Amino acid sequence: MNFASDNVYGVHPRILAALSEANTGTAPSYGGDDFTRRAEEKLKAIFGCELRAFLVTSGTAANGLALSAITPGFGAIICHAEAHINVDECNSPELFTGGAKLIGLHGAAGKITPALIEKTLKGFIRGEHDPKPKGVSLTNATELGTVYSPAEVKAISEVIRPRGMKLHMDGARFANAVAGLGCSPAELTWKAGVDALSFGATKNGAMMLEAVIFFDLALAEDFAYRRMRGGQLLSKGRYLGAQMVAYLDNDLWLENARRANALAWKLGQGLAAISGIRIPNPVQANEVFAVMPRRLFDGLQAQGVKFYDWMPDSLGGSITADEIFARFVLSFATPEEDVDSFLALAHGMS
Structure with missing residues (x-):
């Protein structure tokens, strides 16, 4: 009986079969394959909007690279004090952003609120002596298994958007949040003001697969370079694309x-x-x-x-x-x- 993590179990048979299928013949390298193209088209259909999606191998890479598109090294990202980016990723966000500061807030049940964020932002009174607040990162589902509703996400977006800040969602367990809420993926993300999503699949049946999804297309402008520099552009990218297609097919x-x-x-x-x-x-x-x-x-x-x-x-x-x-x-x-x-x-x- 193993309840230690959803990482302890293996790969769903349908995803394994898709990997086997992708293993036949040849395909263009570095994400130029048909599987990767189909994966992005499927994500557009699921979220019901235009977006850019970049496949990577781990949630740590997805989070760090996504945040690097939101903040420069002199910026700050507000998150929960126990967020994965703050306590479990060995300064990866700081590395990829070039030194941006993570500011962890102690919210109940693993969640932060508009009031907590507003109070924190009022403390930025020292001009360039402070880091510049550039974004907020929400974990959904949270590290304590709770979820942010679309209304809660939107309320946070409405606090930070007038300040020119961006909203990132760490969705390592995004599927569990959507399933638990019974809402649509769109309602929980771009319709609620999310600019970038780390879309998780590894914990939910994939072998090694996450996607950085940008709803704010401007954030994706140089992301291909960020992914390459971060060592996350796979030469045999079809194996990521094949996993994602199978993961999304028939709402697996x-x-x-x-x-x-x-x-x-x-x-x-x-x-x-x-x-x-x-x-x-x-x-x-x-x-x-x-x-x-x-x-x-x-x-x-x-x-x-x-x-x-x-x-x-x-x-x-x-x-x-x-x-x-x-x-x-x-x-x-x-x-x-x-x-x-x-x-x-x-x-x-x-």
Whole structure:
């Protein structure tokens, strides 16, 4: 039973089959292939707008390169204090932007608000002695498994747009957010004011695949050079394009996300019914966070169940020395019987 991450599971069979198909014959190099062209056309159809899409291999590369198109080295990007770009990407955004400053805000349930952003922006009073605020980055779904609604995204956009700032969305689990909200991809992005999206696929069934999508086409002007300099222009780009085409065909991306989300909701409900466990945040995507007795956590780990003791500061509330703030992540490939077996085991040990 492995609930450590959605990265621990493999590649969806339909994506593997697409890679096998792409492996026959020859194709132009460096993204000049038909698979890559079809992938961008499919993304335009899914989002219902004109856009530019650049395929890359990792979310870290997607985020860092996307932010480099938004801010110069003297700029600042506002994000949540626990955003992946701030705590999990080893200064990659700073590297790709040439030194831009990330300003992390401590918002409840993994989210930042217009009020938090406005308060922060009021502190920029030193002119060129401060970095210049150039953008905001939202993670959707968030690091705590919650989601920003289209209205929440739009409210943040309306705060920063008059200041000439751009809005980036880290969508490593974008499919889970869309599936959880039941909205359209357009409603959650460009219609709400998002300028650039890191569109994730790796956590949701791909082998290694993300896309940097620009709804503000001006941001894409020199991005081909940024991607090349960042070592993310693959000579055999057809293997990225083939993955993306298969990922989007017949809404596989949403099918996978709905299954992962449904398993998370089932796990969350089951955990909430166990004495001594509480679920502090709503389960809105494919992650479940639970406060549980330390003895139960240790006992489950001893039985070989894999899940994380998460950062207690993320909770933003009281947690005793005898408790653990635990994270569970569900995948499209998580066996449902693993959820059932885990809940039965936890019930028996509680």
